[in-house]
Structure formats: structure tokens, C-alpha cells
Amino acid sequence: MNLSIGDVVLPGDRCDEISKIAVKSKVLIGPGLRRESDNVYITKPGILKKRNPNTFWVDSYQKRYIPSRGENIIGTVIQKAGDIFRVDVGGSCPAALSYLSFEGATKKNRPEVQIGDVIYAKMLVASKDMEPELVCVDSHGKKGRLGVLTDGFVFKSSLSLIRKILNPSCPLIDSLKKEWPFEIAAGMNGRIWIKANSMRETIAVGNAILAAEYLSDEDIKSMCNNVASILAGHLS
Amino acid sequence: MENRKKLSLPKSVLDMKFMKKTKDRLEKELDNIEGHHDLYADVITDEMRQASGNFISESSFIYCADLIEGRLSFNGVNPEIERLMELDKVEVNNGDMQKDVSDEVLAKKMGQFQRKRRSSPSKSANVKRKKY
Numbered sequence: 001m002n003l004s005i006g007d008v009v010l011p012g013d014r015c016d017e018i019s020k021i022a023v024k025s026k027v028l029i030g031p032g033l034r035r036e037s038d039n040v041y042i043t044k045p046g047i048l049k050k051r052n053p054n055t056f057w058v059d060s061y062q063k064r065y066i067p068s069r070g071e072n073i074i075g076t077v078i079q080k081a082g083d084i085f086r087v088d089v090g091g092s093c094p095a096a097l098s099y100l101s102f103e104g105a106t107k108k109n110r111p112e113v114q115i116g117d118v119i120y121a122k123m124l125v126a127s128k129d130m131e132p133e134l135v136c137v138d139s140h141g142k143k144g145r146l147g148v149l150t151d152g153f154v155f156k157s158s159l160s161l162i163r164k165i166l167n168p169s170c171p172l173i174d175s176l177k178k179e180w181p182f183e184i185a186a187g188m189n190g191r192i193w194i195k196a197n198s199m200r201e202t203i204a205v206g207n208a209i210l211a212a213e214y215l216s217d218e219d220i221k222s223m224c225n226n227v228a229s230i231l232a233g234h235l236s
Numbered sequence: 237m238e239n240r241k242k243l244s245l246p247k248s249v250l251d252m253k254f255m256k257k258t259k260d261r262l263e264k265e266l267d268n269i270e271g272h273h274d275l276y277a278d279v280i281t282d283e284m285r286q287a288s289g290n291f292i293s294e295s296s297f298i299y300c301a302d303l304i305e306g307r308l309s310f311n312g313v314n315p316e317i318e319r320l321m322e323l324d325k326v327e328v329n330n331g332d333m334q335k336d337v338s339d340e341v342l343a344k345k346m347g348q349f350q351r352k353r354r355s356s357p358s359k360s361a362n363v364k365r366k367k368y
Contacts, residue, residue, distance in 0.1 A: 022290040030300035035291045037282075049301070057300040068296035072306050120307060126295075145307035145320060166303040173308065181311030188298065188306070195313060 003042075005050040009058060013042040018056050025054060032058025062159045065090040065189035067126035072146070074154065074187030075134065077117045085113055087121070087134055090156075090189045095132040097121060102136045103143035111136075111148075118149045118193060120185045149185055152195035153202050159190045161213045172212045175224035176205060180231070204231050 003015045009032075018040040021027050029035060032044035033056055042048070046060030065073075067089065075087035078094060086094040097119070102111040113119070125133040136146040165172050166186055176182070182196035182205050192209060196202040208227045212220050250259045294300060305324065309317035337345075 026290050026292060028292045028294055028300065030294045031297055033293075035293065040291075051300065051302065055300050057294075057297065059301075066295070071296055071298055145305065145317060162306075163297055163301060163303065166306055168302060168304055177308075177310035181313045183309040183313040183317065184307070186306040188296075197313075 003048060005048055007048050008046070009042045009048045010045050011041075011043050015040045015042065015048070015056075021054055027054040027056065030055065030057030032060055059160065059163070063190060065159060067091045067095065067123055067132040067189075069123050069126045071123045071126075071188040072120060073123060073134070073189040074118060074120055074149070074185060074191040074193055075189070076154075077113055077115050077119065080113075080115060087119065089132065089134075089187075090191065091132060093131060095123070095134045097134040097136070101134070102147070103141065113148060118152075118154055120146050120149055120187065120193070122146060145185075149193050149195075152183070152193050153206065154191055154193045155206055155210075157190050157192055157210060158213065159188070161209070162186050162188055162190055162192070165209060165212065169217070170212075170220070171217050172209065172220050172224065175221050176208060179224065179228040180204075200231060200234060204228075 003009055003013055003017065005017075009015075015033070016039075018027055018029065018033070019038055022038075022040075029040060032042060032046060034041050034043045040056075042058060044058045044060040044062070046058040048056065049059050050056050067073075073089050075089040075095060075097075077085050077097075078088045079086035083099055085097045085099065087097050089095045099105060099110050099113070100107070101124075102113075105111045119134075119136065121134040121136050122138075123132055124135045136143060138144050138146075164170055173184070180196065180201050182194060182201060184195075184205070185193040187193075192206075194202055194205045194209075196205055204227050208224055211223055215223060244262070245255070245258070249255060250262070297303070305321075307317060308321065309315075312318065
């Protein structure tokens with residue numbers, strides 16, 4: 001069977017199209033694809049996607065997070081062990097976060113992180129055989145958007161939902177931001193942290209995000225309007 | 237591959253008495269290389285030999301799908317994050333490089349240069365013609 005872009009693919013399927021392109025130019029094969037000598041096989045069930053230039057991946061439904069380098073994640077500090085914090089990221093084992101990898105942290109000036117704190121951090125090391133390592137600074141030593149998330153509310157979702165709401169074409173966040181003020185942090189590990197001015201608004205944002213998982217772009221817009229009108233009704 | 241091959245001395249030269257040390261060294265090197273092939277024969281698979289560099293594997297979605305930053309703030313909840321979002325937006329609008337010289341100024345200057353260049357060769361040509 002010939003696979004083409006946008007098809008539903010299953011593990012074990014072979015994609016000849018990618019190997020044909022690879023003869024002439026470089027191809028980037030993302031999650032869900034695996035190369036065996038000159039053939040490319042599918043390893044996850046989902047939809048085969050392509051982005052120019054020559055980037056292929058399988059968009060699959062998944063809830064288990066597998067750490068990979070460079071991703072921003074939300075984790076909970078579960079242990080202070082000497083000079084590192086252990087952070088639960090939802091992977092197979094907790095990730096390590098050095099207390100020195102915070103902005104302005106020195107050996108004398110430790111960052112104020114307690115057990116149970118929620119942090120937004122970047123995966124620095126993620127390999128099959130080693131404990132993943134997190135950092136809360138960029139390469140210039142600036143914290144940027146990373147760090148401890150205070151207050152707010154954390155909930156879990158599937159990994160595909162995170163990708164859906166972070167897609168530039170998804171209208172969810174654009175519709176919600178018009179309705180009321182809120183702050184959001186979406187971790188690639190399937191955790192979302194939200195903070196709004198009231199509990200009602202926080203719950204509304206959370207429900208809107210979870211409801212968006214299987215809706216089309218048009219439906220998302222109308223759903224956001226619904227949520228906003230219900231909330232307005234409650235407030236008045 | 238041919239170019240990369242190390243230049244070697246001819247056999248007749250190596251056979252000379254004073255080249256004995258060099259000859260021994262070269263033989264040892266050759267042995268070493270052959271030894272390597274035997275030593276790692278079970279580790280190096282055919283797949284490794286045939287591997288083409290055209291496939292780049294990536295385990296993360298963030299480099300494949302085009303995703304926005306995951307930390308966002310709206311309507312003044314977190315001014316710090318909103319400032320960063322503004323900066324990002326400006327960067328996207330300006331393309332990836334900040335221009336020191338604007339397009340108009342560059343066009344004007346280049347126009348002037350072109351005019352000068354066009355006028356100067358004609359002068360020299362006139363001079364040459366006068367010489368003949």
C-alpha cells in the first residue's frame with residue numbers, strides 16, 4: 001500500500017515516499033518514524049504529516065511523555081537531593097534539576113524552590129539510558145519564560161492536545177484571550193498550568209482547553225463564545 | 237577517496253638500509269588498521285557501512301511541527317511574560333536580521349555609486365583614446 005501525507009498510518013507500514021526523497025536530499029524524520037537501512041517504517045499509529053522542507057512525522061494520540069531534548073515541560077518538585085532537585089515530569093523516571101541552573105543562582109545564593117513547587121523548565125539532556133536533566137535558564141543565563149510557577153492550577157491532558165493548542169493555526173487561545181485575562185503555560189509533557197483572576201475563570205479556561213481536543217477550528221470558536229457567555233451569566 | 241590516500245614512499249626507497257626505521261613504522265601502522273577491521277567486525281554492521289547521511293532523526297515534535305511558545309499571558313496578568321511576547325512579535329515582523337541601513341538609504345547610496353562608476357570608465361576611455 002502506498003502511503004501519502006495526511007493518511008492514517010499504523011506501526012509497521014513502510015513509507016517509500018520518504019526514502020525516495022532521501023536519495024536526493026536530506027530529510028528530517030520526526031517522532032513515529034524509524035529508519036531501517038534505506039527504508040522508513042512507521043512506529044506509531046496516527047496521521048502522517050509533512051512540513052517543508054522535507055520534514056516528516058506522525059501525529060499520534062499519546063498520554064505517556066517520553067522526554068526529548070529542547071522541550072519545555074511542566075514538572076513538580078518531589079525531592080531535594082543535595083545540589084539537585086528531582087522533578088516529576090510524567091516520564092519513566094524523575095528528571096534532575098540543578099539548583100545552579102536558575103537565573104542568578106550561585107553556590108551561596110540558592111534559589112527558593114520547595115518540594116511541591118510547579119516549575120516550567122527546558123529539557124537539557126534526554127537520552128534513553130540516562131536520567132533526564134532540566135534547566136530553568138537559556139544559554140545566556142537568562143530565565144526568559146522558565147522558572148517556578150506560583151499560584152494557578154495544573155491539570156493533565158494528552159500530548160496531542162498540547163500540540164493542537166500550540167499550533168499557530170489553532171483559534172483556541174486567540175478566542176480565549178479576548179474574553180478575560182489569564183496566563184497559561186503548556187508543557188510538552190501533557191501538563192497545562194493556568195492562572196486567572198478568579199476560580200470561575202480558571203475553571204472556564206481549563207474546561208475550554210480540554211473540550212477543544214476533538215473539535216474543529218470552527219467549533220472551537222463557538223465553544224469559546226459559549227463558555228464566555230455562560231461565565232458572564234454567572235458573574236452578573 | 238584517492239586524494240585522501242596518504243602519500244607513500246616507493247618500495248625501492250623503503251628497501252634502502254637507512255629507511256629501515258620508517259619501513260618498520262609503516263608496516264606497524266598497516267597492521268594496526270587491519271587489526272581494527274577484525275577487532276570491530278562484529279560491532280560494525282552492514283547497516284553502518286551503507287548508512288547515508290540524508291536521514292536526520294528527531295525525537296521531538298517541537299522541531300517538526302511549527303509550534304508557538306508554551307508560556308503566554310494576556311491582558312496584564314504577568315507583565316514580564318507579556319513583554320517577552322512583544323519582543324518575540326517584533327522579531328518575527330522584522331525577519332531574522334535587524335537592518336543597520338534601511339532599504340531606501342541603501343538604494344540611494346548604491347544609485348550614487350553606480351552613477352560614479354558609469355561616469356568614471358568613460359573618462360578613462362577618453363583619456364586612452366587621446367593617447368593613441
